[in-house]
Amino acid sequence: HWFVDNIVENKNSYPQLQEAASLLRQGEAVAFPTETVYGLGADATNDEAVSKIFAAKGRPSDNPLIVHIASRRQLEALAAEIPAVADKLMEAFWPGPLTLIFPKREGISEKVTAGLSTVAVRMPDHPVALALIEEANVPVAAPSANRSGRPSPTLAVHVAEDLDGKIAGIVDGGATGVGVESTVLDCTSEVPTILRPGGVTKEQLEEVIGPVRMDAALRDETAKPKSPGMKYTHYAPKAPLAIVHGTREFLQQLVRERQAEGLKTGVLTTAEHQDFYEADVVLACGRRADLETVAAKLYDVLRSFDAAGVDVIYSESFPSEGIGAALMNRLEKAAGHTVIVQK
């Protein structure tokens, strides 16, 4: 009963969603679309089901999962306490790409929270995800549906590339929208703290609740991250990737040097600059004039470099404002923090 038979091609095709929901209820792991990236879901109240997520992804067991819900009612069973600031945020951003950290209730699987005293919860803004969770009628623990360390999936075929044969099914809802994962916000600390930048920007949060800060680990690699997942190399393409701060001419020169060494080169750019570069593989990732389009395509483009079999990738850099903060965070992780600055 592998994915090929289980792909649900039409989000309006309710019988297939019911099939996926019943797999979840039976303790199976099923991939599904959200507005950020595809998630690999399992019943958060079932230890054995949750273990299947870790096994399929090859995910370290000390990295906790986000619990996905479809209604505020489901939150009561998960959070021991709901800070006032969280109420405002849920009102403003749920359903949406914002994950909130709550003190957890007794009885929540240790497998989900990796032994922490807190639980991460979000309500995804995607009709298929919401219908699936409602139909399954259980909270759904779901990390991104990629093999650990690979770029997150923004298309059902990405999930199949990584997890075919390892999970019970994939619900195909087409391309996800935002393209980078949700913002993870700890609202139990005195000043709410972004543990992972994502689909909801710092600026948007601050409009609703005032000052928010970025976890120190996001600026300083040596600091201990509060979000365990942030310490792992993530989103990595197979070829080494470097982010270039400088002119297009400078980036092109780097490409020439690598080509002279006999390497197959890749350039990650945007539609505006695509025609400028001469490299073996030049991929446009959205439009620089609209960073949301760059975020939406990033993981797909990283996977395409893998498929093209390049030896080295040079990427343009982007402004770190708004959605650019999440975009640059993911790009820097994909590059293992390799940055080349023009002198």
Ligand code: TXA
């Ligand atoms: O957009 C998303 O958030 C996607 C979709 C599927 O919803 N999910 C996702 O899950 O990105 P995952 O597992 O790839 O990332 C979850 C992040 C990790 O960095 C993890 O360490 C952090 O959330 N996290 C989970 N529970 C936490 C907790 N109790 N405290 C701090 N960080 C937590």
Ligand code: MG
């Ligand atoms: Mg992930």
